[in-house]
Amino acid sequence: MDTIDPTPLLPRDDAHDPARRKALSCLAAWTGAAVVWSVAGGVPRALGATTDGKPPAAAKNALTFVQISDTHFGFNKPANPDIVGSYRRAVADIHALPQAPAFIVHTGDISHLSRPDEFGQARELFQELKVDRLHTVPGEHDTIDDGLSGYLKFFDHDGKGKGWYSFDQGGVHFIGLTNTLNFKMGTMTSLGDEQLAWLKTDLAHVSHSTPIVLLAHIPMWTVWEPWGWGTADADQAMALLRPFGSVTVLNGHIHQVLQKVEGNVALHTAMSLAYPLPTPGQEGVGEPGPLKVPAGELGKRLGIRQLSVVRGKRELALIDRPLER
Amino acid sequence: MYAAFIRACAKPAGAALFLAVVFGVAFAAPSLFAAPAAPVAATTVDIAKFLYGPKEITVAPGTRIVWTNHDEIPHTVTAADKAFDSKALDTNDRFEHTFAAEGDYAYLCTVHPFMTGIVHVRKQ
Numbered sequence: 001m002d003t004i005d006p007t008p009l010l011p012r013d014d015a016h017d018p019a020r021r022k023a024l025s026c027l028a029a030w031t032g033a034a035v036v037w038s039v040a041g042g043v044p045r046a047l048g049a050t051t052d053g054k055p056p057a058a059a060k061n062a063l064t065f066v067q068i069s070d071t072h073f074g075f076n077k078p079a080n081p082d083i084v085g086s087y088r089r090a091v092a093d094i095h096a097l098p099q100a101p102a103f104i105v106h107t108g109d110i111s112h113l114s115r116p117d118e119f120g121q122a123r124e125l126f127q128e129l130k131v132d133r134l135h136t137v138p139g140e141h142d143t144i145d146d147g148l149s150g151y152l153k154f155f156d157h158d159g160k161g162k163g164w165y166s167f168d169q170g171g172v173h174f175i176g177l178t179n180t181l182n183f184k185m186g187t188m189t190s191l192g193d194e195q196l197a198w199l200k201t202d203l204a205h206v207s208h209s210t211p212i213v214l215l216a217h218i219p220m221w222t223v224w225e226p227w228g229w230g231t232a233d234a235d236q237a238m239a240l241l242r243p244f245g246s247v248t249v250l251n252g253h254i255h256q257v258l259q260k261v262e263g264n265v266a267l268h269t270a271m272s273l274a275y276p277l278p279t280p281g282q283e284g285v286g287e288p289g290p291l292k293v294p295a296g297e298l299g300k301r302l303g304i305r306q307l308s309v310v311r312g313k314r315e316l317a318l319i320d321r322p323l324e325r
Numbered sequence: 326m327y328a329a330f331i332r333a334c335a336k337p338a339g340a341a342l343f344l345a346v347v348f349g350v351a352f353a354a355p356s357l358f359a360a361p362a363a364p365v366a367a368t369t370v371d372i373a374k375f376l377y378g379p380k381e382i383t384v385a386p387g388t389r390i391v392w393t394n395h396d397e398i399p400h401t402v403t404a405a406d407k408a409f410d411s412k413a414l415d416t417n418d419r420f421e422h423t424f425a426a427e428g429d430y431a432y433l434c435t436v437h438p439f440m441t442g443i444v445h446v447r448k449q
Contacts, residue, residue: 288375289375289398
């Protein structure tokens with residue numbers, strides 16, 4: 001499991017590197033609190049914000065939204081025998097936020113096996129969310145059997161029959177991508193040429209000063225290649241995004257919070273609402289299967305994320321909120 | 326198809342893993358560093374811990390192979406050329422395919438494409 005050199009996300013041992021200090025203070029600003037870092041498998045990991053449990057109220061002119069991910073409806077194994085219960089705790093947390101979110105984004109793996117009954121259950125459960133809209137992107141669990149067609153029967157947001165789309169809200173350009181269709185033997189997933197061409201066309205109409213928030217299920221950087229935790233042609237998408245002043249990429253898939261900063265592009269993975277996964281290449285684990293954690297620990301490994309975009313500020317305020325704090 | 330398999334296995338870690346799996350299943354003995362992998366005659370393949378066991382299998386034409394998924398996570402058995410496809414196999418789900426003609430049939434899990442296997446069909 002050590003055949004690749006994991007991309008160093010931030011320098012590991014360089015306390016005197018001004019670039020690292022800048023990145024860390026930047027991340028601290030997003031979470032509104034100090035960030036505790038550890039390095040696992042070559043990937044620095046934010047262990048969580050040391051807030052007092054109360055999310056700071058967002059500025060009045062902010063656009064606030066919530067990210068949920070990896071609900072895996074249909075999963076019923078010991079790692080979490082009650083995923084619907086976990087989801088409903090998250091719903092209660094979302095409804096208790098001091099500022100109601102404008103909408104919710106779901107970064108994929110809505111279902112566990114891409115079966116119609118699972119998508120149907122998901123759609124019913126999503127109706128419990130008191131928000132105007134839910135924007136989703138598919139995970140690889142949503143596209144196992146029939147590609148996008150099963151997923152799109154329930155979640156075709158713009159009626160165009162594609163998994164990718166964009167919309168504008170609160171001065172932000174949002175993009176949803178699909179990176180779970182082009183699996184080839186022995187490689188990581190990819191976006192594919194058709195989608196990259198669409199992304200180029202879509203971005204051509206957006207001014208470089210417009211903040212961009214991009215949703216995709218699998219991380220848009222190589223977190224851990226032996227487990228397929230990355231997108232083979234993400235660099236081509238990043239090249240299209242680089243000219244923009246503020247780009248935030250929200251991913252799921254790996255069921256844990258990781259962050260990476262590349263110039264004006266900040267990439268974040270999110271916690272799952274179903275079960276935890278090992279850290280990238282975690283010693284003694286060997287494969288990215290569900291982790292069974294001691295009773296009482298599970299709620300600390302699952303959670304939601306609240307994000308706020310303030311006009312005129314480049315970074316998004318971002319708070320990860322475990323179900324149990 | 327075969328060439329693709331060789332490339333996928335070219336990494337040292339992949340090769341070591343491959344040997345461990347083949348020998349572990351074939352002989353259940355610790356002779357990991359013996360001769361090159363011998364053909365394995367069996368009609369079952371177990372999917373466990375994100376591996377096909379055995380990863381490489383040689384059978385006679387007309388043999389039916391049964392794959393069983395023992396993981397808590399769904400996997401598929403999908404031919405590289407899509408000639409056969411199990412769809413999502415949940416825990417303890419099985420998939421069968423009968424190999425009529427001689428040839429090398431590389432396959433993968435479309436959910437986890439780093440999981441690869443190959444079936445060699447040879448007259449014996």
